[in-house]
Amino acid sequence: MVSEYLKSKEAVKLPADCSISAIREVYEMIRTALAQRGELEIDGSCVDRADVTSIQLLISTAKTGRERGQAVALMAPSQVLRSVIRRAGFPGDAEAGHHFTTKDVG
Numbered sequence: 771m772v773s774e775y776l777k778s779k780e781a782v783k784l785p786a787d788c789s790i791s792a793i794r795e796v797y798e799m800i801r802t803a804l805a806q807r808g809e810l811e812i813d814g815s816c817v818d819r820a821d822v823t824s825i826q827l828l829i830s831t832a833k834t835g836r837e838r839g840q841a842v843a844l845m846a847p848s849q850v851l852r853s854v855i856r857r858a859g860f861p862g863d864a865e866a867g868h869h870f871t872t873k874d875v876g
Contacts, residue, residue: 781811781845788817788824788851796824800831809840814847824851825858 782803788796804810812828828844835842847855 781813783813783815784817784851786816787819788827789819789821790823792819793823793827797827800827804831804835804838804840804842807840809842810835811843811845813845814851815845817848817851820851820854822854822858825854825860 782799784796785792800810800812810831812831817824832842832844
């Protein structure tokens, strides 16, 4: 799964399950992509299971990117992902945008 994202400059598409039970695979995919690219777009449109670990990973990725001078954008977060962002203490996408840029697909 990881290698397919390194072959292209397309956005890294988060899997449907980004909960704690699947976070290791998501972490490896994002970490590898961030190491291989100058900037990183993360497509959150397919996420249908998420929890606070997902948000911690995304914010950590954005912070690491910022420290390295790399842009990290979250594109089209699903309703589930938006809900978890709010439950994690961010009142909305604008507040979460302090950590990563939110983009809409299309």
